[in-house]
Amino acid sequence: MTSSCAGSASGDGAAAVARPGAAGVGDRLFPGLGNGGYDVAHYGLTLDYVPETNHLKGTAVITARATQDLRRFGLDLSGLRVRTTTVQGAKAQVARSGNKLIVTPAKAVRNDEVFKTVVTYDGTPRTIEGDDGSLEGWIETDDGSTALGQPTGSMTWFPGNHHPSDKATYDITVTVPKGAEGDFYDVVSNGKLITEEDKGETVTRHWRTEEPMASYLAHVSVGYFEIHKGWTHDHLPVYVAVDPDESEDATAVADLVPEIVDWAGERFGPYPFSSTGAIVDHLPGLDYALETQTRPYFAEAPDEVLLVHELAHQWFGNSVTPRKWKDMWLSEGLATYAEWLWEEKQGGRNTDEIFEDFYDGTDAESKGIWAFPPADPPSGGRVSDPPVYGRGAMVVHKVRKAVGAETFFDILRTWTRQHRHGNADTRQFVALCESKSGKDLTELFDTWLFNKKKPSRM
Template sequence: MPPPRRPRSARAALAAAGALALLVTVAGCGGGGVRGTPGAAGVLDPLFPRLGNGGYDVRHYDLALDWAPARSGQRAEQPLRGRARITSRATQNLSAFNLDLKGLEVTSVTVDGRPARYDHAGTELTVRPEKELDKGKTFRTTVEYAGRPGPLEGADGSEEGWLTGDGGTVALGEPSGSMTWFPGNHHPLDKATYTLRATVPKGQRAVSNGEPETTEPRPGRDGRTTWTWNSRHPMASYLATLAIGPYRLTESRTPSGLPVVDAVAPGEDAGELERLPEVLDWSVKRFGTYPFDSAGAVVLAPDTAGYALETQTRPVYPGSPDVGLIVHETAHQWFGDSVTPRTWQDVWLSEGFATYAEWLWDEDHDGPTAQDAFDRLHATSGDAGLWAFPPADPPDQDSLFADPVYQRGAMTLHQVRRVLGDTRFAALLKGWPREYAHRNARTADFTAYAESLAPDGDTREALTRTWAVWLRADGKPDSAAPGR
């Protein structure tokens, strides 16, 4: 069974707003004597063409946030105030560039300390620096903004972005929700390091990715506190999170010395979270060196979010997690967080591996084998949703997190295991995340890597048939035999 996650809906409004912003960018940034050109208002992702932006590469986000949902006993009109300092490198001569931001009011933009002109239309913040930016130049954009952040909602009622429940507030970004709380280049292709400082009301805690640096009382008598977190390894923005609430914080270390920070919402049980060190130890044996400097979890009140998410170093769970869900989200630290899909069409590389990790856990702990899981799924009817589309070719945004991506993705990996044999497949499970650590990867990168482990031409041919039948062909494969 896949972990409890919500389906994602297509966002026609997002695409339309992006198209409008692209026109604004091109039309508003002309002028004589300009050598640079505007960066694209989208990276042409196969499923989300308007997400992300072209012309620059973000190196670091420094986010300072002030969260005050009530001021003087009244409902705050602008409970979130933020300042984003974004260090980037121009990848072309730039006369203008875009950032993704939705639903918040921008009050100031500077580039390298100089005021910049800007337009904010829909989800696109178009910035025109005073002087054009030469290709290769490192520059800092500072955006000050405020407002009442909220969720992005699809037609089916699924939500991401800034979510609030009885137990507090959490920001979840997959695939595009991070634009609801900070401006950025919100596509998985542009990974960056992060520093986050969040000032929150008395009695509240702010929990984010990476490692806690400081917890400082803010000057004054209101009891507000600023929490600082650092993520020194590159992170896709959809994996960034911020949870605010009266969480119970527990800091510990695994037997190997890895710091673990867990946050549990009031009234919630930690479930099987005490098994996280065991899961981490098993994962290291299966997948190789843990790719980050800390681990942990955020356990939400169930009314805050109805799904788990592999937020980097610190996955988020909707209530008390069981060990299967912990295994899934922990595996994502290698597959999805460190090795991040290059496009959203490649997301099976994340979800297929995490699902297969659950099968391996059961197999290694006297449960059903991975072959048992494969056989059970292959026995389903040919018109079942599992066979609606091939895992490497989700047809639209609504299909991004459906069974073919999770379950058929895992079945494809099992076929690779049967073709390569257990020993070479075990080497693949460690070698693949080591080869692409802290990078992006495409499906073609994975198939090439798997083929590099083939001992002979017959094995490579069997893998080629596996890609054709299990990874890219429509419908249920006629045979469950490997390489068929």
């Protein structure tokens, strides 16, 4: 593009061809999620939060690169009052349409231009009910709050391009006051704690995620926590936060995290991030855990198997993120298979026996696994249903049996290396399996991954 000053009154070429960014990224399961026309590189989120009133005030600095000449673009944001919006330092026009914030810059943004959008906002962030009936978004706890984003909840606390295909780095800075008894609330987020500043009546903590992260994995927990710090054998910092109400049941977590991370690294390749850990909260009634990046979130003290599952996601789902939501079986199936490997390591059933128990329906987690093909959920509300987990793991085991253990673990390590910090899909996984094994695996994947009915034994 060589024309001058996009968006000028003279009606130059750039302004003439600039067009709105698409509303959505073409994901069949979540057609309204995400936005076209740009790619986010970094989110700088500065938040002030008062737990007693559940009031949030935020400034989001969004650095992105335009992928077209851009007349206007969307940001996903549910609720909250937008106070000001600028693009490249100039005031922008803003309109609301459902969960979209429609931003029209004063001047059109040129293709390939790196531009900065600043949104200031405030209000009471929402807790929303996902399509599958589970709670997500900004959820109040008995001593604070937690932000859980899968699949759409992150739009309740910051504006962004909230589809897994657009990953970015993050700086999350949160200021909180003292609680009723004079103690400061803790703030735990993704990545590394960079600074902690006591300002007398408030404390500010700055967390940084240096590796790309899908927005549904972004996280903040505010409350009172017991903090456990340590290191893995590879000198990776470990940061575990435990709600005091869960401390008795979570005594093993701080030691298990580095043990599991070291074990998984030997099988799946080097750990992909610069820190690890866990958050064990006390949130009765929340019926799931979430693989929030670097620091998985648990609503109560987890058992070993659940801890393995969420930590395995750091490789499968967080570093290698599904390109679209229908590819979620690549995350959940591989994380579930990590559970099978851990059980075998601990002297329980071997992976062949677990597979048979799932096939026969005798495993407690096997209910409903034949409802639909793992790679083809019928709706967004079912991307976390049993076929994606249990039958997804069965597909993984069938690949292992077909190619042999040595080739199988080579496939996993190659997968995490080739797509490290990126996005990948089912087609790429199938191609890698066939390339590494030298075998045509069409029948295997057609039967176990894509078939609508329970396969006959083979």
